[in-house]
Amino acid sequence: MCGFAERFALKNADLVASVLPRANRYLSARGYGNKSFVWVPNGIGIKNEAKFPTNSTEEFSKAYEAVRSWKSQGKLIIVYTGSIGRPNGIDLIINAFRGNISTGYGLIIAGKGDQLEHLQRITNEHQIRNVHFCGHIPKDNAEFLLTLADIGYAGLRNIPSLFEYGISPNKISDYLQAGLPVFLPIEPCGDPVSESGGGIARKAETPEAVRKGLEELLLMPQFERQALGAKGKAYIAREYDYDRIARRYVEAMDHC
Template sequence: MSRIWLINFFASTPATGIGGRHHYLGRELARMGHEVTVVAARRHHVLREGVDTAALPAEEMTDGYRFLRIDVPAYAHAHDKRRVLAGLVFSARLAGLRRRLGGRPDAVLCSSPDLLSYLGAERLARGCGARLVFEVRDIWPLTLVEIGGYSPRHPFIRFLQWIEDRAYARADRVVSNLEGAVEHMAARGMDRGKFTWVSNGIALDEVAAPAPLPPEVAQQIPADGLRIVYTGTLGTANALDTLIEAAALLRDLPDVHILLVGQGRARAELEARRDALGLTNVRFLGAVPKPQVQSVLAACDVCYIGLTADPLFKFGVSPNKLFDYLISGKPVLYGIDSGKFKPVERYDAGLTVPAEDPQALADAIRRIHAMPEQERRRMGENGRRAALEHYDYAQLARRLEEVLTG
């Protein structure tokens, strides 16, 4: 048994946020017999709206692992400059974990995109003689430069770049949920031998018994036709305007239905675009709780996932909804330019189209509309098999265990 500390400023439990990657990996590592602690900030912008952060316990046990919260200054949203202060305080207070937890870890994993945490995690690990693993879930500061529009010469960007390069040089091992991230890391001087790909995935116990849909949601899903569904945040990055524009090219197929299940800042703009185009084949169903997602997918025929055509995605992507889609057994329309990571093509689990290309997406929908049901079912089964064989969190945790324990 090893004592493992997983540090992620933005971690949460299922009761306070999405839970997500470190909840599932922590749970599985604990089931293997390890003593696992997930360390997070008490307050951050990824927590569920309405959570009383002041009332949350400093420590709690959840699904076999310990979840520990570090107090940090409050900030209002992702772009609030006080977020930097919160990150610095979090990093500084990591040094007190050894005293607070009453022992030394065998392994410390520090997860980005909060690069500031790495400095505190490195000091902690080296002071305890622990193996140090740096995890990259979003390539910072490159994301801030290529998508956020910041200059590489900005003083804060240069500071983050120094931390990133230091992490690649000094961490014992480096992992990422982005398969192609190693190319960026090697270009920054990292030894390729340090790298291990540990994708995001699915928790099979959660998808095995999905919660039923309430009648007010179920009745909005057409009883027949080709039902193409998107589930998740309605945001600009998800290329949902491409899906709306593709729907406008499919007016001659009245039995094709586009269903968007979720909420987000882009919803009003997307609804306005639908109305301006006079579309009757696009419906917005609102968000559903995570346990109901598989019930939504089961009631539909095809799943859509897209992202904007940003060069950053050439290093790969690992969106949670992709794995929800694969395990559903439904074919996937994949509109992401994700470099060598081509999961739908790799597993023959649907159709892949260029990002932000409404005509190509509409053509793919026509192709899948004309497909025999047996062919669609074959693609869906391929995707489900891939999810079971490659993206079960129990298997992913075993891969991470090898990195953490050597």
């Protein structure tokens, strides 16, 4: 039924829009390459600098104290926000912290999902250090945590058939807007990390590969990480702003 609905819609459409930047390749592969196409990502409003949340939760407060403690020891902070399920590959970064990486860095994981308890149990059983789970927290709480971090981890598993035409997780645009360099452990696919130059997008399917990718960013001089973050932030302001997306829609309709 879904396939029938898709074919009917594509056959009769004058303009096709998608959050995936390479969805035009999907159209071409199915015989609809003559259709007008416009890429319209999930927008993100341009925000003022995040401030300490007035509605901070107990979970946020514990995460904040963990970050403060790590920073006082000179550790750099990696952050992940979002769903914690198998497709997100959080087990890869957890197991990456079983090695020497755990001595120099701290990892904050904010979110919930069906893998949360399993990953907490692994962390406890193997006594993996410097990892803090804070569960689901309000968005403004999470946005403030991003301002304290040094790296954003955009956990996804490398599934070519799923990501062949692009990706659209909101957490990546949140990281980039916060000026964080991002590690995306999948092959580049028109994603905002590789398109902006705001981090590293690289196939990493093992904890060792994830660790190497993270350390490549973490061992950079601070000014180099800041330069990557600035590239990502400028890209989000340019391409993900609602006004720009609206203009993109209007221009596409005008050319149909």
